[in-house]
Amino acid sequence: xxxxxxxxxxxxxxxxxxxxxxxxxxxxxxxxxxxxxxxxxxxxxxxxxxxxxxxxxxxxxxxxxxxxxxxxxxxxxxxxxxxxxxxxxxxxxxxxxxxxxxxxxxxx
Amino acid sequence: xxxxxxxxxxxxxxxxxxxxxxxxxxxxxxxxxxxxxxxxxxxxxxxxxxxxxxxxxxxxxxxxxxxxxxxxxxxxxxxxxxxxxxxxxxxxxxxxxxxxxxxxxxxxxxxxxxxxxxxxxx
Numbered sequence: 001x002x003x004x005x006x007x008x009x010x011x012x013x014x015x016x017x018x019x020x021x022x023x024x025x026x027x028x029x030x031x032x033x034x035x036x037x038x039x040x041x042x043x044x045x046x047x048x049x050x051x052x053x054x055x056x057x058x059x060x061x062x063x064x065x066x067x068x069x070x071x072x073x074x075x076x077x078x079x080x081x082x083x084x085x086x087x088x089x090x091x092x093x094x095x096x097x098x099x100x101x102x103x104x105x106x107x108x
Numbered sequence: 109x110x111x112x113x114x115x116x117x118x119x120x121x122x123x124x125x126x127x128x129x130x131x132x133x134x135x136x137x138x139x140x141x142x143x144x145x146x147x148x149x150x151x152x153x154x155x156x157x158x159x160x161x162x163x164x165x166x167x168x169x170x171x172x173x174x175x176x177x178x179x180x181x182x183x184x185x186x187x188x189x190x191x192x193x194x195x196x197x198x199x200x201x202x203x204x205x206x207x208x209x210x211x212x213x214x215x216x217x218x219x220x221x222x223x224x225x226x227x228x229x230x
Contacts, residue, residue: 034216043203043220044153055218087152091215095167097143099152 002026002093006086006100012108019075021103023088028068032092035064035073038102039084047086048073075105083107110134112142112204112221119227120194127190128224130204137161137185141209143217144178144189146200153203158213159187167212194228201225 003026013019023033031051036044046055048064051071061076075082088100115129130142144156157168159178166178175192187204202224205217 032215036217043205043223044217045220046216046218049216049218089153089215089217094212094215095169097155097213097215099154102152 001096002029002090002098004088004090004098004100006088006103008103009101010104010106012106013078014108015078015080017078019078019082019105021073021086021088021105023066023071023073023100025069025071025090029090029092031067032090033064033066033071034089034091035062036087036089037082037084038087044087050091078105110206110219112206112219114202114204114221114224117225117227119229122195122228122230124194124228125190125192126194126198126226127188128202128204128226130187130189130221132185132187132206135206137180137182139208141207141213142180142187143205143207143213144176144187144202145205145217146198146202147223148197148200155215156189156191156202158207158209160210161185161187162210165211191226194226196228198226199228 005024033051035048038044085102085104111133113131138161143158145153147153159166177190179188204221206219207214
């Protein structure tokens with residue numbers, strides 16, 4: 001089975017900071033990588049699909065990059081509403097769709 | 109607007125079954141699929157299965173194949189998931205989520221229900 005490893009598991013940042021979260025797959029998944037944001041008590045929200053495509057309605061300060069096994073989610077200027085947990089998820093396996101362990105972005 | 113509205117929380121005893129509904133609106137049910145995922149406290153989401161809104165074709169994760177049943181009612185644009193033989197390990201929030209796959213899930217979950225907490229306790 002594919003393993004998805006996110007780092008860091010948590011980080012502290014301030015409003016206006018540039019934030020980078022990485023996700024590594026245990027085998028190549030081409031560009032089949034999605035990013036979600038989840039706030040406490042809420043369902044995950046799709047931010048980026050197929051590694052680089054911004055979901056409709058998501059602010060342009062979010063961006064994704066990478067292919068193969070290494071991927072990155074970048075928030076260029078962190079806003080107050082961006083404090084949340086972020087998950088990567090592979091969509092290559094067809095019947096598993098494994099999520100990473102999550103990265104909690106907290107206020108410094 | 110696209111909405112997926114799930115049924116309410118439930119408490120079940122070990123060995124029982126739980127059936128959750130996911131009523132959709134704001135889009136054509138038959139050209140999308142519905143996925144089911146769950147999230148245990150403090151854990152990442154876990155995919156359980158998928159059903160086509162078009163023809164009812166489904167796929168279920170191997171570890172749940174023997175106790176997860178997926179169905180749809182196209183007349184009400186509603187999807188259902190039943191989980192049987194519940195244990196305390198099944199205590200989680202269960203979500204439905206839309207995708208645009210046809211013969212199988214695309215694995216891109218663009219709209220989610222609000223979640224249904226299933227607590228398994230004696």
